[in-house]
Every structure is written in structure tokens, then in C-alpha cells.
Amino acid sequence: MLAIHVENLVKKYDSRRVLDGVNLDVQEGEFYALMGPNGSGKTTLASIIAAVKTQDSGIVEVHGKKPTQAKECIGYVPQENFSSPKLSGKENLVYFASLMGYSRSQANQLVVEMLQSVGLSEEADKRVAKYSGGMRKRLEVATAIFPGIKVLILDEPTTGLDPAARRAFFSMIQDIMDKKTSIILITHIGSDAELASRVGLIDNGKMIAEGTPDELKRKHADEDVITVETAGKTDSVLSVLKDYSINGKVAESETGYKIYSSNGDRVLADVVRSLDQAGHKVMRIEMARPTLEDVFFRLTERHLQEATG
Amino acid sequence: MRQISAAYTKAVKELLREKAALFWTIAWPIIWVIIGSFSFTGSAPQQVIPYIKGSIAISMMVFALMIAGMSNLPASIAGDRANGLLAKLKSMPIKPYKDFIGRISAVITLSLLAAALVIVIGTAVGARFTGAGVEILQAIGFVFLVICASAGVGLMAGTLIKNLQGAIMTGVGIAVITSALSGLFVPYEGLPVPLQTFARVYPISSAQASIVHLLAGPNMVAYNPLTSSQIALTIALSFALLLVGTVLYSRLGWKLE
Numbered sequence: 001m002l003a004i005h006v007e008n009l010v011k012k013y014d015s016r017r018v019l020d021g022v023n024l025d026v027q028e029g030e031f032y033a034l035m036g037p038n039g040s041g042k043t044t045l046a047s048i049i050a051a052v053k054t055q056d057s058g059i060v061e062v063h064g065k066k067p068t069q070a071k072e073c074i075g076y077v078p079q080e081n082f083s084s085p086k087l088s089g090k091e092n093l094v095y096f097a098s099l100m101g102y103s104r105s106q107a108n109q110l111v112v113e114m115l116q117s118v119g120l121s122e123e124a125d126k127r128v129a130k131y132s133g134g135m136r137k138r139l140e141v142a143t144a145i146f147p148g149i150k151v152l153i154l155d156e157p158t159t160g161l162d163p164a165a166r167r168a169f170f171s172m173i174q175d176i177m178d179k180k181t182s183i184i185l186i187t188h189i190g191s192d193a194e195l196a197s198r199v200g201l202i203d204n205g206k207m208i209a210e211g212t213p214d215e216l217k218r219k220h221a222d223e224d225v226i227t228v229e230t231a232g233k234t235d236s237v238l239s240v241l242k243d244y245s246i247n248g249k250v251a252e253s254e255t256g257y258k259i260y261s262s263n264g265d266r267v268l269a270d271v272v273r274s275l276d277q278a279g280h281k282v283m284r285i286e287m288a289r290p291t292l293e294d295v296f297f298r299l300t301e302r303h304l305q306e307a308t309g
Numbered sequence: 310m311r312q313i314s315a316a317y318t319k320a321v322k323e324l325l326r327e328k329a330a331l332f333w334t335i336a337w338p339i340i341w342v343i344i345g346s347f348s349f350t351g352s353a354p355q356q357v358i359p360y361i362k363g364s365i366a367i368s369m370m371v372f373a374l375m376i377a378g379m380s381n382l383p384a385s386i387a388g389d390r391a392n393g394l395l396a397k398l399k400s401m402p403i404k405p406y407k408d409f410i411g412r413i414s415a416v417i418t419l420s421l422l423a424a425a426l427v428i429v430i431g432t433a434v435g436a437r438f439t440g441a442g443v444e445i446l447q448a449i450g451f452v453f454l455v456i457c458a459s460a461g462v463g464l465m466a467g468t469l470i471k472n473l474q475g476a477i478m479t480g481v482g483i484a485v486i487t488s489a490l491s492g493l494f495v496p497y498e499g500l501p502v503p504l505q506t507f508a509r510v511y512p513i514s515s516a517q518a519s520i521v522h523l524l525a526g527p528n529m530v531a532y533n534p535l536t537s538s539q540i541a542l543t544i545a546l547s548f549a550l551l552l553v554g555t556v557l558y559s560r561l562g563w564k565l566e
Contacts, residue, residue: 047396050399050400051399051400052396052399052400071400071401071402072402074400076396076397076400076401077397078393078396078397078400079393080392080393080396081392081393082392082393082394082396082397084319084323084392084394085392086322086323086326086327087319087322087323091319091322094315095315095318095319096401098311098312098314098315098318099312099315099316099398099401099402099403100401100402101311101312101402102311103311104311104314143397
């Protein structure tokens, strides 16, 4: 059964189309990641599905209803922290439970279970101002998993968390959600999107590719990725690397470059030799299978972190 | 009802845990009641001094109500918008008017707490009041009008000014400037004629004059604020400010960029 159906969705800010004919279907119980750079329209899409914003045209349905008529089954965790820092974790949850219509005694009972499920029982009475970023985000997820929630929308939930905290966060999400709850994860982090059963890549308001992480990599980036770090990043290095990358596409990272090759084992040695001949010292070189970030680069020639809509 | 109660409880707890809100709404007026009671009684006859102190306590009580409505209310709205709560609330099955009722009830609670403390401290430092029975009920009615007018201004500031600090400072600015211009801190007869007119039209200073007239005696007010036309104007403008604020908040308060 379809949990979310989006058809030909258009949203404009002034005359700019931030969503331009987006189509999306998410099945009941599916974990779907929507990945794209800042300004690509992914947060706008999430906020329309969550009934926070309205579209200019197109169809959006959550379990067969308009989002505004399906609020009881939507759990939305926006990107910004929204829990009150002046209240304790428990007081925050009681507040949101009461807004969902639970009586004070029901809310108190429910909140104990929810704090336990997100691992915050010990910190229940501490003010949120004293929580770490990860604890606060876990608390906010708890506001979106009340009984009856069928669609959980997480907008960039791991921003600012270190890799270990990110892994712990997703492990918690998978533990607490029942099999019928659909999850939409909005992210620009490839390793987060890899955890989803299906991924949609969005750029400039358009869905540019969709599939399982493996399908996307096989279809759009089925080659070896060679990461090269040299003593300095210069045009001369770039020029050498272009000769070895498919279609001459070289991705720049913080510390070096990435090139793409269908025959990585052989190219690896050639790259080292050519750079050496051109007078560039190779500090590090390694080969790996492509990530979803590589898929995005291959499709758009832009990095997820740098690209803007 | 559960949703209104939840919004109310959250807002009350936040206000009572916000040191700046407590200082400006409760401590600051109390400090001035104490200072004023010992400094501004001048060479008045001994038997009048308790009622001058009563008048000062009433003025500072009104100022406390103004700060609660004009600064704490917009701070609550703008703060929730700034920290992303309004986006979360829009995704939940709660109507804006329920959040509004809870929020404004919390401000009324803080206002009444501040008013009671100011009057108690004023009485402790020698303030005396004349009214009884009907006068007290009428004075409570004017207190209610001050809360309405202040909350109306606060709703406008919280809705129209998106920035948290901007909303707070605008509210404080309006409260302080209009208090000074309308004679809340200085005798009415000391104001220039245009400002005397403003003091009669501005519903908060007019209500304050009415409360002083009722509870500290007519000699403490330079004009009669209890004429039918003056009372009608005060009521009409107080509710008009609240109505404009409510309409703006209902239509734009939850609107996100």
C-alpha cells in the first residue's frame, strides 16, 4: 500500500520553481532517503508532505488523504531544533503528547516509554538546554513517534553529529519503528542515505534518479573511484588527473581529488607515475567502490556539500 | 481543551524560568515602587502621602502589565518561530487559535502575578487605597483592559517582527516610550498639551488614570477619566488593539517564510 504519493508537484518562491514536477511514491514500511544538496528543494518537498507548506500545483497524498487531513499519522522532525530549552525532556514530551490529544495521565505514562525507547530515561528531568546535540535530536524524534504515526519524516536529523552518533541514531530509529511505519530521510550525507531501502536524488527541484543504493551505483557510477592526495592542489595536478578519469571528470575534495576509472587497478600505477614525472609528490592514493555522493557527482558534476540550487 | 492546557502550561513554565522576563515584569516595577515611595512624595501633606504611594504602586503595576503583554508575549511567539517550533506545530493536529488562547492565558497569569506582587510590596512600603467593593471590581475591569491593549500590541510585535531580539526590544520600546509620553511616570499636568491629549486617548494611560481615580482617590488624577465618553473610548481602543493583534496573529503568526 502506498504511504505517500506525490505527482507532478510544483512549488514556486516568487517566480523561482523550487520543485519542478516532482513525482514520488513511498510504500508502507519503506525507508526512503531523499538526497540532494542545499537548495535542491528536498526540505520544501518534506515540508509539503508534512502539511507545513502548500504546493502551487500537483498532488500530494499521505495514506490516501491530503497532508492537512492526515496530520494524526504524520510525525515530522524539522531540521531546526524545536524542543524548548527551558523545559525538561519529559516536560517537552508531555507537551507534544497533549497536543496530540492525550490526557495528562496518558501522556505521563506514554512519555516514560518514549524516553526509554530513545535512551533518555536518565536525562528525563534535565532541562533540554543542558542536552548534547545528539540527545536533543533523539528527544525530538520521540515527539514524532507517538502511537498512530504512520509516516516519519526526518529532515537532516544527523547534521552536526559525529559518525558514531550518526550510526547510533539510525540504529535507534530502526529499533523503535514498527514494520508498517514509512520513514522519509532528508539528507545530503551519502553514508546516511546508504541505510535506506530506496534513494531519490533531487537537484534543482527535479528528481534526477531513483532506486536502491546498489542500483543507483550500478547504473550511474559503476566504476572504481581513485582518491589522490598530492603535496599541493594545482592546475597542473588537475591536468594530469583529467587524462585518467572517465570523460575527464575530476571531483575535488577537501584534501585532494577523486577520479573515476573502469580499470582502477591499472590506472592506479599510471597515475602515480605520471604525477611523479610531472614533479608532484603523491601523499596518498587509494581505490574504492563508488558512494552515493559519487553518483550525485557523476550525474551533476557538482558536489553534494557545495552545490546550491 | 487538552491542547489549550498544554500550550498554557508550556508558556507559563517558560515565562517563569526566563530570568529577563521575571526581572522586567516583576522585579523592575517593584524596585521603582520602593524607590518612588521614598523619593517622589515631595512636600505633600502627611495624610496624602499614603495615597501618592498608592498611585505610584498602581502606575508600576500598569507598567508591569504592559511589559508582560508587549514584551513577554512577542518574545514567546518570536522565540518559538526562531527555534522552529511553529513549523513542527503546523505539522500537528492543533489549530493556531488553541495555541493563541494558551499563550495569552499564560501572559495573563504572569500579568496578574506581577500586579499582585507590585500592589503587595507597595502596600508594605506604605501605599494605601481608598476604594472598596464596586470600585475594586471596576479597577479590576480596567486592569483587564490594560492586559487586552498590551497583549494586542504584543501580538502585533510578535507576528510582524520575525527576529526574536527585535520583537522583544520593539515591545519594550513601545512600553517605555508610550509610558513616558502618556504620563505614566510623570504627573499628567506636567505634560505638554498634545501629550495630555495622547494620555487621554492611549487606552493604557487612560485605564491607569481610571484605576488611580478609583483606588487612590480623584485628587490623584488631574482629569476625570471616568466620564462615559472617556470610558467608552478606553474600552473601544483596548479591544481594537487586541482584535488587530489577534487577527494578525491568526493570519500571519504561523505563516513561515
